[in-house]
Amino acid sequence: MTRARSQRPAPGSRVVVIGGGIAGLATAALLADEGYAVTVIEAREETGGRAGTWERDGFRFDTGPSWYLMPEVFEHFFALLGTTAAAELDLVPLVPAYRVYAEPEGDGIGDHLDVVSGRAEATALFESREPGAGARLDEYLDSAADAYDLAVSKFLYDTYASSEGLRDPDILRRIPTLAPLLTRSLNRFVDSRFQDPMLRQVLGYPAVFLGSSPYDVPSLYHLMSHLDLDDAVLYPRGGFTEIIAAIERLARERGVEVRTGTAVAQILTAADGSARGVRLADTSEIAADIVVSAADLHHTETVLLPPERQTYPERWWRKRTPSFGALLILLGVEGELPELSHHTLLFTRGWRENFDAISGRDTHIPDPASLYVCRPSATDDTVAPAGSENLFVLVPIPADPELGRGGVDGAGDAAIEAAADRAIEQIAHWTGVDDLASRVRVRRTIAPADFARDLGAWRGNSLGLAHTLGQSALFRPGNASKKVPGLYYAGASVLPGIGLPMCLISAELVVKRLRGDTTAGPLPEPAAPTG
Structure with a gap:
């Protein structure tokens, strides 16, 4: 060694x-x-x-990452430089970690739930929606924690300049366990354990953080649920x-x-x-x-x-395969939005169809879309004027610069701005903020062509490979x-x-x-x- x-x-x-x-x-x-x-x-x-x-106009937006996960990786990096995350950042735990809305059946708001980090809270939530799901989640999170520890100790920090890490006796002993996790999709792994659609989506959506869909990433990545359900979701004040x-x-x-x-x-x-x-x-x-x-x-x-x-x-x-593309919508909104948490996810009923639209054979911007909204002003009073809200909306879309560019105040390409309008309307309808569009005071869109032009991103992808x-x-x-x-x-x-x-x-x-x-x-x- x-x-x-x-x-x-x-x-x-x-x-x-x-x-x-x-x-x-x-x-x-x-x-x-x-x-x-x-x-x-x-x-x-x-x-x-x-x-x-x-x-712009007193609103300050992050234009990229917004989830602070794997805190021990940040701690280790700062330790290498002789300092700590606490000394360099003002980290705030988020409670709830995030809110989830389901697509409504009719004109009312969608079924929604708040996800609070912590084993007891998470298992209680799952049990409240599906009898027996709490115990199954307990086992699921045990497996996720084990996979996460294995990834950090054996895989993530390996340069693979030699094969010695792969010949580690601990890995060789665990091949019978690892093999199914590598050959079965995350979606199949989750669906075999849980029936409630929202619970399945809560466990499957972290695949998007990996630039893909739960149908395409291996189930080893169920380890992601250890980060938000077992561990904690933090926010660095100031963005x-x-x-x-x-x-x-x-x-x-x-x-x-x-x-x-x-x-x-x-x-x-x-x-x-x-x-x-x-x-x-x-x-x-x-x-x-x-x-x-x-x-x-x-x-x-x-x-x-x-x-x-x-x-x-x-x-x-x-x-x-590139990661998904992204339509980002930055909104400065007048008035408060308690209907949204710091992190809010909107999940469509057509889950498979949504991901097929993004990365299948006939790619297009999904409508409606499973999307993400960050409201940092729920936690941080430095990102918006008093009495206003800062919203960062991410709509996963195909990695395709031909979809167009974004712009300020609706000046982006027509297809991009129309998709942004639909996303704003969707958020308003599903969460019960019917006047959302009329309260927007600042607006900017960012699309795959912007990622390609401004960041040199291959095929306009938003995250990497x-x-x-x-x-x-x-x-x-x-x-x-x-x-x-x-x-x-x-x-x-x-x-x-x-x-x-x-x-x-x-x-x-x-x-x-x-x-x-x-x-x-x-x-x-x-x-x-x-x-």
Whole structure:
């Protein structure tokens, strides 16, 4: 087992990180802490990438992630830098964790329930809707917790640079248990245990956080329910850009230079094929001993590298599955909205049809759609003027830039704005806020064409490569180029996967690569300071 730390980098060893999203900033902070001289190059005027922000008329919106899950991953990352999540963020537990509305049968509001985190609360809720479901959920969550612990200790922090992690005796002993979880869909796993439609949807919807549907992700991912039902759902006061600000602050404190409004046009290679720096859009060059691209992997491979240097050329991508696309609707609303929780989910009766519309053969924007609403103003008085509400609506849609672009105050493409109108009407009808549309004072839409243009997202996807079986763990793109020594990757399309915690782990995997560490677990944390 290779855990020995390699030599510290030679004095003056230079790293260029492409992309100032969470993965790029986290990689920069960790490498600077290792002793490298790091420069981050971000094409946009602000850092954050998908975890961006937008402000207007006193409303401040997150434009990306909004669920703070896997808190121990954040804690571990901050510990590597000698601090804590509590010191860097103001985290608030959400009670309830979220609210769920079902599609109404007629003109009334939909059947709804509040999900409160905690084993006792969750099992009581399930039992209240389906006799015997509480005990079955107890077993389900035991299995989810076990799968989650296995994933964190054996899979998520593995670079797969060697097969030693996969040969771990603990994994080999558990193959009879793991095999069915990998070969059966999450939907089948849930439906075999529960009958109530809303309970099935509560357990199946986390697949969307993985960029896919419960019909396509393996049932191993039932581990996601451990995070919201067993564990807790938190919120960083000030919004998710506070996470970005904290990591950028830690990076700058370690000497990282962050350049925004600067696009990389090419990754440069030396005569021996190794990375030697980047060429910027203005034709100037930055020399480096190591290049880390935290930009979209498709863009990195097919635009920034010549064909002979591409580990993942265009033909590779033809057989891959992007995450769902997204229609984001940012709404500043006059008056209060107690009908909505901080997190609210609306689930359609046509569950299978909804997902088929997004990723089936005849893709289109589903109507009605199973969608998500975040109301951060329920918890945070800094995101909206007094007496008003901040709403972030996410409608999962196909990953297809041809669907169009969004805009401000209805200025987006017609199909996108019409879909946004339908979503607002749906929220109003299902939750009993009939005058919602008339109370909207600020509106902006963001669509797949915006993800493609602004973030370089392959096919306009919203999250990265979907977590299908063939795109998870050792089957997911690795964190090191096979064609360009000294070129590494971080972000949502490489190991270990989608989401802010996964991006933090991907940054750590770059460090493990450079240290020559092939162990499957996280890096050892430095001893906490005493006194």
